[in-house]
Amino acid sequence: MSKIEPKIIDIALKHSDWVQAMQDELNEFERNKVWRLIPTPPEASVFWFEIGFRNMLDKEGNVIRNKVRLVVKGYCQEEGIDYEETFTPIARWESVCIFLAYAAHKNFEVFQMDVKCAFLNGELEETFYVEQPLGFINEKYPNHYYILDKAV
Known part of the structure; x- marks a missing residue:
C-alpha cells in the first residue's frame, strides 16, 4: 500500500495502489448504475471531478487500504438553473x-x-453531465461525457 496521500491525480497515477483504488471506485459507479457514457449535446453544462485520496490505517498506523472518492465539483452550479x-x-x-x-x-x-456506497442511491431529477476522470478516459469514446442517473 502506498503511504503517500497524493494531492493531484498525476502523482496518484504513478502508483499502482492508487490506480487500483481509483478503478475500484469507478467499478462501484458502474455496478450501481450511477452514470452512462453518452455524446454530450453542445449546449450542455459539463462539470468535472474533484478526486480525494486517503489512506485507511489500522490501530498501529499501518496503511491497510487506499481509498479514493470521486466528487463532482457542483459548487459552480447556479440555484434555479442547475438545481432547485x-x-x-x-x-x-x-x-x-x-x-x-x-x-x-x-x-x-x-x-x-x-x-461503502450509500451515497450512490440518490435519484437525480436534473440532467447532469460530468467529464471522464483523468487517467480513465474511454479509448473508444474520448469525447463523450457521463450523464448522471444518481447523485455522486
Missing part, C-alpha cells in the same frame, strides 16, 4: 441516540455496518 433544492441523507446525532435508547429499552441486538 439540496438534500444530504445523513443521520442526525439525536436520531442515532433515540434509536439506540429504544433498542436498549426493547433489548434489541444492534449491529453496525459500513455502507
